[in-house]
Amino acid sequence: MIFTRLKLNNFKSHEHTVIPFDKGISVIVGENGAGKSTILEAISFALFKQHTGKKIDDLVRNNANSMSIELEFTSNNRDYKIVREKKSSLKSSLFKRTSSEGGYVHVCTGDKEVASEIRQILDIDSDLFLNAIYIRQGEIAELVDKTPAEKKQLIGKLLGIDSLEKAWKNLLPFITDYESQLAELNGKLYNSEELMENYKKKKDELESLKDRGHELEEQIDEVDGLLKEISENKRNMEREKEIYETQIKNLEIEEKTFAKLEDEKRMVQEELDKIREAEEEIDRLEKFVSKLDVYLDFEKSVTSIQKLKEDEKEIDDKLDSIAEQKEIVSNMKEGYNKYLSSDEEINKLSDQKNNLEKELATMAKLEKDKKELLQSIEDERNDIEKFFSKSKDKLDDYGLDQDILAKIDDF
Structure with a gap:
């Protein structure tokens, strides 16, 4: 600067x-x-x-x-x-x-x-500037008249030694914590063999679970194939169901029409009965009326009877159609029942698929637990290596004998 x-x-x-x-x-x-x-x-x-x-x-x-x-x-x-x-x-x-x-x-x-x-x-900060670069007026002159203890205190203030002593006191809790971590890491070192055995067991379990997972995946593929086949059958049955329901609706309409025709047939029968009664009455009264009038009435009655017979034939045709619709419905009932049973089969396969997916999820969690365990072991190994490296550097800085440092390396 x-x-x-x-x-x-x-x-x-x-x-x-x-x-x-x-x-x-x-x-x-x-x-x-x-x-x-x-x-x-x-x-x-x-x-x-x-x-x-x-x-x-x-x-x-x-x-x-x-x-x-x-x-x-x-x-x-x-x-x-x-x-x-x-x-x-x-x-x-x-x-x-x-x-x-x-x-x-x-x-x-x-x-x-x-x-x-x-x-x-x-x-640099303000403390370093004041201690090492700029000394205020009077602080050097003040040093001359001081006692040795006071000079030591003033020099410590000028050089920032009191800050170092304060820093050392603040550092003691960290050193204590560091030593406790050292003891904890030493304990973990003794348990490393047990961790490796657990790791091997977990690895064997994982391999077994992987084999089981492959089997489950094959089973899921088979179930998916069956589901596709059943879904196709279900779609076909749904189409047949629609046809069946349409036939049912048509049958209901025909039944309503049939009931209506039955009512009309009954009414026609009543009319025929009235006509017969009228014919009998005509026969009885024929000798009392002119033949022309009787003939005209008879012609009207014949025309009405012919019309009623045509209506009766139309009703019979509709009844035949209703019977055919009933037969079609009866034939399609078996397919409809198969459709209902296929729904149950699909539900069973869906439950089986859900169970297989749950097993795969369990396998995935175990795989994740394995990775976390491996990462934990690797982190602890790195912590141990860092600890010994830092410890050796610190002991070397304190001037520890090289033979002792070599023993630490051996340890």
Whole structure:
């Protein structure tokens, strides 16, 4: 990271200050209170919002209503600019130059967003910056007058050792958990032979289930063939059923017609009886009336009788047709019964097919359980290998003797 330009407006003692940083080493010289440390604090504030005041308002120059800092720097051959402005509230923005001759383009706005981008660009955070790069005014001078214990504490603070001690304390629960996981993995190692035996048994069971599955698939194919054949027979029977039902309807219509004709026949018979009675009456009265009138009445009666005979013949023809329809219905009744029995057979085959499909689903679940078991064994084996690898690396880092490390490898 190389600073190229710093611009301060109403920042502490600097009213309007622009500092260009040339190539090479820059030295800031001035009397006490001239604002040398303020320049470094402005850089710290621009990068990480770190300052020595109790609040940000303490950074604003007296009798001023606003304050701003612009810091331009180069990192990884890219030019950046940070702008922090304090008016009613603090506004932070980050810009990046697109080319050597171009201007800056906006990257992000907001304290969290700018802080995140700065950490990614510089690959350091505020604590590392303060401990290793920038030491605040007075902290080195304070070290001279301290006792050895106080010097140790202050140096630890400057170098971040207290953070390391705190990190070590926070790490102890993880080490304990790590050791418990080690004991658990050692226990699993002793059970590996039992797991392999279970794996072999499961594998044998799976092979047996696969053979059974092939048999079930063949049976399902046979059942599917029978279902197709029965479905075809069912379709044929459904067509015959439709014909049969049509014949039944026709028969019902014919029966209604027959009943109607029976009524008409009865009425005709009654008319014939009346005609006979009339003929008898004519014969009795023939000697009392003129022959012409009797002849005319007789001719009408004959015509009526002929018409009634024609109606009787038509009725007999319809009765014959009804009898034929009854015979057809009787012949088709056997096929209809076969159709009903085929429905029962289809239901039985459907139940058989459902049972076979359930067995296949059970086999699929067992296959899935086998894969999960194999994956679990593989994961545990990988965990064990990672554990021994990490343990060896850690022990090597602690300077453990190579002979002992060799024994760990043997183990």
